[in-house]
Amino acid sequence: MTDKWNNQSVLVTGAGGFIGSRLVEKLTVNSASVRAFVRYTSRADIGLLKFLPPEILGKVEIIRGDLRDYSAVEQAAKGVDTIFHLGALISIPYSFVHPVETVQTNMLGTMNILEACRKTGAKLVHTSTSEVYGTALRVPIDEEHPLQGQSPYSASKIGADKLVESYHRSFDVPAITIRPFNTYGPGQSNRAVIPTIITQALSGDTVRLGNLEAVRDFTYLDDTVDGFLLAGQAELWDGETYNLGTGEEISIAAIAELIFKIMEKQPEIQLEAKRLRPEKSEVMRLISDNRKAQMVLKWQPKVSMEEGLKRTIEWISAHKDLYKPEEYGL
Secondary structure: HHHHHOOOOEEOOOOHHHHHHHHHHHHHOOEEEEEEEEEEEOOOOOOOHHHHOOHHHOOOOEEEEEEOOOOHHHHHHOOOOOEEOOOOOOOHHHHHHHOOOOOOHHHHHHHHHHHHHHHHOOOOEEEEEHHHHHHOOOOEOOOOOOOOOOOHHHHHHHHHHHHHHHHHHHHHOEEEEOOOOEOOOOOOOOOOHHHHHHHHHHHOEEEEEEOOOOOOOOOEHHHHHHHHHHHHOOOOOOEEEEEEEOOOEEEEEHHHHHHHHOOOOOOOOEOOHHHOOOOHHOOOEOOOOOOHHHHHHHOOOOOOOOHHHHHHHHHHHHHHHHHOOOOOOO
């Protein structure tokens, strides 16, 4: 993999995020020249990039801006071979509170990336989400499954995915769309269910959750990042979409029990109404059909759920100061 990235210039949007920061690290280790696009704050916050080893972070060019600002995106994209577009507002609860900001960031931000690709000729690896499928109409879910906007977030990502499709068809923008299924691992914020369970179990005897019956296909961080790397090395940039999921499903109740078993704790689970989605918005079942990614990208998930959870618990335990388990994070 190293030789394929040597001297390749790449831009990663959402580089300070959970998946983006790990992708930046792996690309840099594999000899790519990496630009990391992070959202500007007055604190000069670079998100999870701050946890990269200094010898790696020192090789990364950090660019601050906003995806909604085309001039910032265009400047960041100059001279790069490949853009990994992970930048987005990804919280479903936040999208209920601020749908306009969610749509503007996720759709206009993607439009600006596409315009930059159109102008510079850069190849695009675009990030989708399994949430675009909504509650499964059939399982496992393949890439031809109907798309259902069951939250403002999922609708914004459907729109972004279709923009990528349209730019590939209309302007021959070389693009691939990656559709991860519920990635988890070290560094994830407690707006996601697995860190929510772990942080509450570490801090007390009660874990407050929402829908325990919902079923998900959880994929470990490094496996998801490997899928992005393989997509970036693809021979055909034909606008195709690839699911990245394990093909195994587990309920929220069962994942909580597995976490408790690993932690050797047995806290009480309490249901909390504010953690529930609106009834028609809840996605009850997601399980991937990953055969296309296996056949074309040669991608294969490697990390078991138990091993991935152990690594995640270890990281969160070492960084408890980053989490506020008593709060319901949007």
